[in-house]
Amino acid sequence: MRIFYDTEFHDDGTTIDLISIGMVREDGTELYAVSSEFDQAAVRRHGWLMANVWPTLPTIEPARGERGLTRLDLAHPDVRPRAQIARLVADFIRSTPNPELWAYYSAYDHVALAQLFGPMSNLPAVGIPMQTDDLVTAAKLAGLxxxxxxxxxxxxxxxxxxxxxxxxxxxxxxxxxxxxTR
Ligand SMILES: [Mg+2]
Structure with a gap:
């Protein structure tokens, strides 16, 4: 069964820092998680992420009269440490019969997902696909x-x-x- 997923991340040319991951299986089962560990200060300095990704995240305003910036709501149930997200993602994939990972322009998504488990060699040997298929390639092969x-x-x-x-x-x-093909 195909699992379609997407990640949001902060990419500085060296590191891909996972912000959030969403997964949807063909049977409709879904998973969504936001990392509690991404570098909020770096994201605040990144105009595109602030304009496009930050507004989709669970955030809290500073209390009235309190100084400070809008920050990630660490108490929100979607916001979890990376190790917990890794376990949820692994369980989600392993509970899928014959899982295939699919994303759109999938290269960075695969790295962001795989790095939840550490370096490439740490990717769990059993049950986690070693690559992510790309919808762009599938479209190309279909003449689109x-x-x-x-x-x-x-x-x-x-x-x-x-x-x-x-x-x-x-x-x-x-x-x-x-x-x-008919
Ligand atoms: Mg996205």
């Missing part, structure tokens, strides 16, 4: 470009909303593929 795929109505850059849209795009590619 990314522009031919369904457009996401809302929720852009919320990892779960993006993962749900990955499923929508995959279904579209499936339709085109079965049409052309």
């Amino acid at each position: 470009t990314p522009h031919d795929l369904p457009k996401q109505a809302d929720g852009h850059h919320n990892a779960l909303a993006d993962a749900r849209h990955n499923l929508v795009m995959a279904r579209h590619i499936d339709t085109v593929t079965s049409r052309t």
